Amino acid sequence: MIYKHLRIKSIAITFLMCIAGFLSAEVSPDAGKVLFKNNCAACHVKDMRQAGTGPALGGSQERWADDAALYAWIRNSQAMIQKGHPRAVELWNQYKPTIMTAFPKLTDDEIGSLLAYVNGTYDGTYGAKPAVAAADNGGAPAEVKSKLPLYLLILAVLVVLALLLTKIISNLNQIASAKEGEHFEQKTLTQILTSKGVITFLTFAAIVLGAHTVVTKSTELGRQEGYQPDQPIKFSHVTHAGLNKIDCQYCHDSARKSKHSGIPAANTCMNCHKAIKVGSKYGTGELTKIFASAGFDPTTNKYIENYDSKSEEEIKAIYTKWIGDEYVRAKELAALNADGSLLVEEQWANIKKSLTNEQKTKIPGPIEWVRIHNLPDHAYFNHAQHVTVGKVACQTCHGQVQEMEVVKQMSPLSMGWCINCHRQTEVKFKDNPYYANYTQYHEEMAAGKREKVTVADIGGLECQKCHY
Numbered sequence: 001m002i003y004k005h006l007r008i009k010s011i012a013i014t015f016l017m018c019i020a021g022f023l024s025a026e027v028s029p030d031a032g033k034v035l036f037k038n039n040c041a042a043c044h045v046k047d048m049r050q051a052g053t054g055p056a057l058g059g060s061q062e063r064w065a066d067d068a069a070l071y072a073w074i075r076n077s078q079a080m081i082q083k084g085h086p087r088a089v090e091l092w093n094q095y096k097p098t099i100m101t102a103f104p105k106l107t108d109d110e111i112g113s114l115l116a117y118v119n120g121t122y123d124g125t126y127g128a129k130p131a132v133a134a135a136d137n138g139g140a141p142a143e144v145k146s147k148l149p150l151y152l153l154i155l156a157v158l159v160v161l162a163l164l165l166t167k168i169i170s171n172l173n174q175i176a177s178a179k180e181g182e183h184f185e186q187k188t189l190t191q192i193l194t195s196k197g198v199i200t201f202l203t204f205a206a207i208v209l210g211a212h213t214v215v216t217k218s219t220e221l222g223r224q225e226g227y228q229p230d231q232p233i234k235f236s237h238v239t240h241a242g243l244n245k246i247d248c249q250y251c252h253d254s255a256r257k258s259k260h261s262g263i264p265a266a267n268t269c270m271n272c273h274k275a276i277k278v279g280s281k282y283g284t285g286e287l288t289k290i291f292a293s294a295g296f297d298p299t300t301n302k303y304i305e306n307y308d309s310k311s312e313e314e315i316k317a318i319y320t321k322w323i324g325d326e327y328v329r330a331k332e333l334a335a336l337n338a339d340g341s342l343l344v345e346e347q348w349a350n351i352k353k354s355l356t357n358e359q360k361t362k363i364p365g366p367i368e369w370v371r372i373h374n375l376p377d378h379a380y381f382n383h384a385q386h387v388t389v390g391k392v393a394c395q396t397c398h399g400q401v402q403e404m405e406v407v408k409q410m411s412p413l414s415m416g417w418c419i420n421c422h423r424q425t426e427v428k429f430k431d432n433p434y435y436a437n438y439t440q441y442h443e444e445m446a447a448g449k450r451e452k453v454t455v456a457d458i459g460g461l462e463c464q465k466c467h468y
Contacts, residue, residue, distance in 0.1 A: 027109055029126050032117030035110060039103060041412055042420035046225075048122040050400055053098060053424065055091065058122030061115060063087070071111050076102045097452055098424055166192055219414070221376045228408030229370040232354035234286050242402035248394045255383040255394075263369055266294040274301065277326075284323045285347050289354050291319065293367050298322050308364050312352075315363055319351065320344045372409050373398075379415075380466050389434045390427070390455075415466075422460035426452045 036046070045051070048058035064070040064087055073080050073088055077100040080088035106114075120126025170187060177183065192198065240246045249255055254262035269290045277298045279287050291298050292315065295307030299322050304310070324344045327336055335343050355363045375381055386392040395401065399410025411417060429435050429442065436442075438458065444450035459465060 027112040027116055029113065029116040029120045031110070032113035032115070033126075035106075035114045036117055037412065038416070039101070040114070042417045043098075043100075043424070045399065045410070046121070048118055053396070053421070054095060054100065057118045060118065070115075071108065074111055074114075075104050075106060078102070097426060101420070101424075223412055223414055224374075225409055225412045227372055228406055229372065230406070231370055232367055233289050234282060234406075236281065237401050237404050237407055239280065248401070249387070256388045257384050259382045259384065261383045266290050266367060270294055270296060284326050285350065288319055288323060288347065289351050289367070291322075292351055292363050293355055293365065295364055299325065308362075310364075312363065316348055320348050323347050372407060373413065375413060378467055380468050389432070390425075391432075392425075396421075418466070419461060422455040425455050427455060427458060429453060 036044075040057070043053035044055070044057050049056050061067065061070060064073070069080070069085060069087065073085075077088065077092075081092045117126060170192075187195075240251075241248065251264040251268055252261040253264070253268075254260060273287055273290060274296070277287060277291075278284055288298075290296075295304045296302075297304050297318055299318075304318065307315075324336065327333065327343070337343075352363065355365075355367065357368070360368060386397075387394070397411050397413075398407075401407060427435060429438070429445070435458075438453070441450065441453045441457070445453070454460070
């Protein structure tokens with residue numbers, strides 16, 4: 001009798017699992033996005049166009065021209081290299097000694113989902129802003145449809161199926177009991193839903209869901225990948241680091257000798273902008289903010305005495321005169337009365353807005369830049385250790401900043417992302433006295449017993465190194 005009941009329940013559970021599998025087993029770029037973040041984002045840039053630690057992934061299928069070989073490469077790249085596959089050897093020669101992590105357990109559907117996300121991101125079809133709708137909505141942007149109703153519908157279907165199966169199991173048990181000559185008490189739906197087993201399961205599910213939410217929200221602290229806030233001054237890294245090739249450490253000088261990279265003071269900006277007073281893109285609109293912050297009078301080329309004690313009206317008179325005189329000198333007088341208002345007044349209002357707030361009510365003083373990268377307090381990171389000792393390029397973590405008009409957080413800055421980097425990054429032993437005390441590794445490399453030493457080999461995976 002017990003065996004029959006267990007068999008009936010087993011059949012029902014199997015049926016439910018088949019239904020769930022049918023609903024979830026498909027190639028989906030959304031599933032691919034999750035796979036990419038968990039497995040690939042540490043080495044590959046997520047715009048799929050720029051090379052990072054690994055190559056740009058956009059167009060991979062076209063370059064391989066053989067999905068079977070590409071799938072095999074993703075599962076075990078080193079095996080493909082050892083077999084001498086031309087494309088595998090080409091990539092190895094380009095990126096060695098960095099070894100791509102093997103993913104032998106990825107299914108065809110999972111790899112298909114990953115490639116769907118890569119291709120959709122590369123060609124702009126995934127995550128693209130909604131196109132302008134047809135004429136029936138007056139040319140307004142089409143609304144993005146939420147997937148929540150679909151998920152709720154699936155949940156409702158599963159609940160109904162579970163209730164139906166529960167009823168079927170109960171009826172089958174009643175029939176089986178009748179055949180055995182046993183009395184079976186039929187339970188109502190209310191009794192089933194309020195039974196000890198159901199309440200225990202719901203309580204357990206609530207605890208698991210609550211714990212998952214807490215952990216997820218905690219680990220997302222500071223992980224604002226793609227965050228790109230507006231800054232008080234429209235500072236262009238394209239112009240400074242890209243066009244003019246200014247080294248990152250000229251402005252962020254403390255990155256080579258301190259835990260923090262630091263934000264340059266306005267005096268650092270003035271080293272160049274005493275001479276360059278008019279911007280190539282914004283004219284006087286943005287550079288005057290630096291002058292007003294530092295107390296530099298661009299008309300006289302001198303710092304203003306007792307600048308902190310001057311009233312806002314006195315400061316305004318200095319810089320509005322400079323702005324107006326510059327447009328007169330450039331013979332762009334039409335700009336001074338554009339749209340019936342003085343451009344000088346517009347620029348001054350923007351200067352005041354950028355340099356003051358509820359806490360900082362006076363214009364003189366430091367520029368309050370908006371922080372972009374922010375690790376939680378329990379995570380220790382030292383810029384000097386990476387920049388000076390490890391010789392890590394700024395772009396490794398911050399992306400191609402020299403190509404960013406407005407800087408954004410390129411990398412996820414997650415623990416997994418850091419750990420993967422430590423596992424794969426080779427320590428630069430050559431001509432680096434910092435690592436002179438690792439005599440065993442030096443001897444092994446000299447004897448040909450070891451090809452490289454990674455950060456993980458010298459303790460880069462020890463918890464206390466980052467969580468002191």
